[in-house]
Amino acid sequence: MRIAVLGTGTVGKTLGRKLVGLGHHVVMGSRRADNPSAVEWASSVGEGAANGTFADAAAAAELVINARAGGASLAALTAAGADNLSGKVLVDVANALDSSAGFPPSLSVVNTDSLAEAIQREFPLARVVKSLNTMRADVMVDPGRLAGGDHEVFVAGNDSDAKAVVSRLLQDFGWQPEHIWDLGGLDASRGLEMWLPLWLRLYMQQGDKIFNIKVVSD
Amino acid sequence: MRIAVLGTGTVGKTLGRKLVGLGHHVVMGSRRADNPSAVEWASSVGEGAANGTFADAAAAAELVINARAGGASLAALTAAGADNLSGKVLVDVANALDSSAGFPPSLSVVNTDSLAEAIQREFPLARVVKSLNTMRADVMVDPGRLAGGDHEVFVAGNDSDAKAVVSRLLQDFGWQPEHIWDLGGLDASRGLEMWLPLWLRLYMQQGDKIFNIKVVSD
Numbered sequence: 001m002r003i004a005v006l007g008t009g010t011v012g013k014t015l016g017r018k019l020v021g022l023g024h025h026v027v028m029g030s031r032r033a034d035n036p037s038a039v040e041w042a043s044s045v046g047e048g049a050a051n052g053t054f055a056d057a058a059a060a061a062e063l064v065i066n067a068r069a070g071g072a073s074l075a076a077l078t079a080a081g082a083d084n085l086s087g088k089v090l091v092d093v094a095n096a097l098d099s100s101a102g103f104p105p106s107l108s109v110v111n112t113d114s115l116a117e118a119i120q121r122e123f124p125l126a127r128v129v130k131s132l133n134t135m136r137a138d139v140m141v142d143p144g145r146l147a148g149g150d151h152e153v154f155v156a157g158n159d160s161d162a163k164a165v166v167s168r169l170l171q172d173f174g175w176q177p178e179h180i181w182d183l184g185g186l187d188a189s190r191g192l193e194m195w196l197p198l199w200l201r202l203y204m205q206q207g208d209k210i211f212n213i214k215v216v217s218d
Numbered sequence: 219m220r221i222a223v224l225g226t227g228t229v230g231k232t233l234g235r236k237l238v239g240l241g242h243h244v245v246m247g248s249r250r251a252d253n254p255s256a257v258e259w260a261s262s263v264g265e266g267a268a269n270g271t272f273a274d275a276a277a278a279a280e281l282v283i284n285a286r287a288g289g290a291s292l293a294a295l296t297a298a299g300a301d302n303l304s305g306k307v308l309v310d311v312a313n314a315l316d317s318s319a320g321f322p323p324s325l326s327v328v329n330t331d332s333l334a335e336a337i338q339r340e341f342p343l344a345r346v347v348k349s350l351n352t353m354r355a356d357v358m359v360d361p362g363r364l365a366g367g368d369h370e371v372f373v374a375g376n377d378s379d380a381k382a383v384v385s386r387l388l389q390d391f392g393w394q395p396e397h398i399w400d401l402g403g404l405d406a407s408r409g410l411e412m413w414l415p416l417w418l419r420l421y422m423q424q425g426d427k428i429f430n431i432k433v434v435s436d
Contacts, residue, residue, distance in 0.1 A: 190415050
């Protein structure tokens with residue numbers, strides 16, 4: 001697939017590198033085509049990796065990943081262009097963390113709304129799927145590094161076909177089907193995004209450990 | 219210990235019965251001393267169990283558990299009386315679920331505040347500890363029924379001694395010390411309460427299964 005990764009942070013770089021490794025063509029999008037971090041990433045990954053503006057990346061893509069910071073996501077997607085998102089699967093992996101009052105951050109969208117729903121409202125023709133925002137980038141692309149992959153990842157969205165595309169991508173990342181939870185419509189993103197404050201506390205308690213959650217059922 | 223359980227729902231009844239079983243004296247508090255559910259509970263549990271008003275229960279207690287619905291918690295604690303809570307460990311196991319817009323509910327306090335913090339502000343001399351709100355009542359008092367107890371419970375609060383009291387109680391319930399997470403100050407309750415929307419989605423996906431989360435770390 002031709003995939004756009006919007007965002008040049010750790011999440012974007014890690015997802016982009018993994019996707020190229022799986023044989024996809026990835027264009028990393030940023031505000032400026034000469035973003036040094038994106039240029040360096042494309043050069044270090046090599047064949048199959050490129051970079052450009054948000055619009056360059058989205059225009060060429062069949063699938064778009066929003067890996068921008070939550071508070072900057074709508075601006076990045078607007079720059080990418082509604083026409084370039086129309087009809088495409090748009091995977092939102094972002095968290096709308098608000099650090100204006102210090103650490104740990106609160107959420108800038110919460111409770112009766114979510115970032116993913118805000119994105120869907122702004123780009124009604126995109127097929128938004130929330131996923132992967134509940135863990136660190138290194139766990140996203142390599143679930144087997146923790147407990148042999150015996151932990152959970154979630155998808156939420158209003159378009160079943162789009163969720164199926166994302167689920168296949170997650171399986172390519174190494175997620176076992178029984179650990180990929182379809183939580184229903186995009187409004188389930190509220191729960192996925194509201195998990196972050198507890199995630200942050202667990203992170204603070206564990207130093208810099210890599211972790212995720214497993215659902216234990218009877 | 220003499221313990222007050224405020225609330226006559228499943229959580230209050232389950233906690234109360236377990237505590238009596240452990241040898242504590244429990245008074246279940248409700249608005250009216252003749253609350254039929256509380257009378258029936260005290261009678262069915264027998265020796266060590268009693269019931270009365272919120273104030274009756276709190277006055278006699280060394281430790282108070284708020285097991286009322288989140289939206290009704292402050293009113294119940296006000297009826298219990300600030301003097302009857304002063305200096306006492308007050309375990310808040312409630313969730314401020316707002317079902318006014320249907321199911322699944324949202325939260326009536328969230329993000330930059332929490333029910334536990336609101337309780338602490340209202341009753342500054344109580345030693346509030348948030349715990350156990352992240353799971354069903356049957357798991358609270360019998361962690362071993364799931365995966366041999368290999369899953370997590372959390373405590374948050376500003377008073378270390380109060381948290382130690384609650385931690386010992388959790389161990390008496392069967393929680394292994396390594397699964398009792400001290401997440402820090404009472405503001406960590408935000409994350410514990412904001413876990414509920416994801417919990418509800420997991421619940422909806424699993425039918426009526428009993429479940430909890432385990433933290434998987436490297």
